[in-house]
Amino acid sequence: MSIWWSLHLRREAASVPLARRLLLDAMRTEGVDPDISFDLSVALTEACANAVEHGGNERSAGEAPGAYRVTAYLDGERCRIEVADSGPGFPARRVVRRAPTTAESGRGLRMIEQLVDHVHFRNRPGHGAVVSFDRVLNGARTPC
Template sequence: VALGEACANAVEHGGAGGTPAGYRVTAYLDGERCRIEVADSGPGFAHTRGSRPARPDAEHGRGLCLIRELADHVHIGPEPGRRGTVVSFDKILKWRDDSPLLAV
């Protein structure tokens, strides 16, 4: 869900001058941490951590709030050395011995 929201934001807001946006998704595992980054090449935006959440009846504006609720660590900022925005989030993976993924 978090990845879908980040990609939807990149498509909707990451284009330049109303053109559709291209974006890049990078994911990797580091021990028990899964890091996902979605980067676009749009104009970027002034993001503040304390931005107000969307109204309950709003059709847009919930994506970043959902990402923050679902992920363990979230960073939103400019693409280093380039134009655009990067939404980076981590999910800590805690495996259980009785997990269905481990059963054969």
């Protein structure tokens, strides 16, 4: 079975557990290993927390101001998640993947990299940042 869902959420801390619970429930329904479910839910939490903190109040096409979007696909073998906000995007002068562990920000993005198989950070010019990541659900991990 395949499951696909998309949420448009307000940039409020209370929205983060909602997205996490929906993902965990979908993976439980699909019989995903609890350890893999936990890793993906932590990665989703970090991506959502970034959207809430840095997402901005601009309006993206089809979204309310100050909102962000979470989309997840579970196809039985792989889970793919995308979190998109309407903020200023990732700073061009800083490479997101190289934030040191002692940095004031960026640690959550490093954590996402450690929990998933593939991750991509990108800007949508004039429309915010997007964090997308995926992981194989059968336990076999491929490196980022």
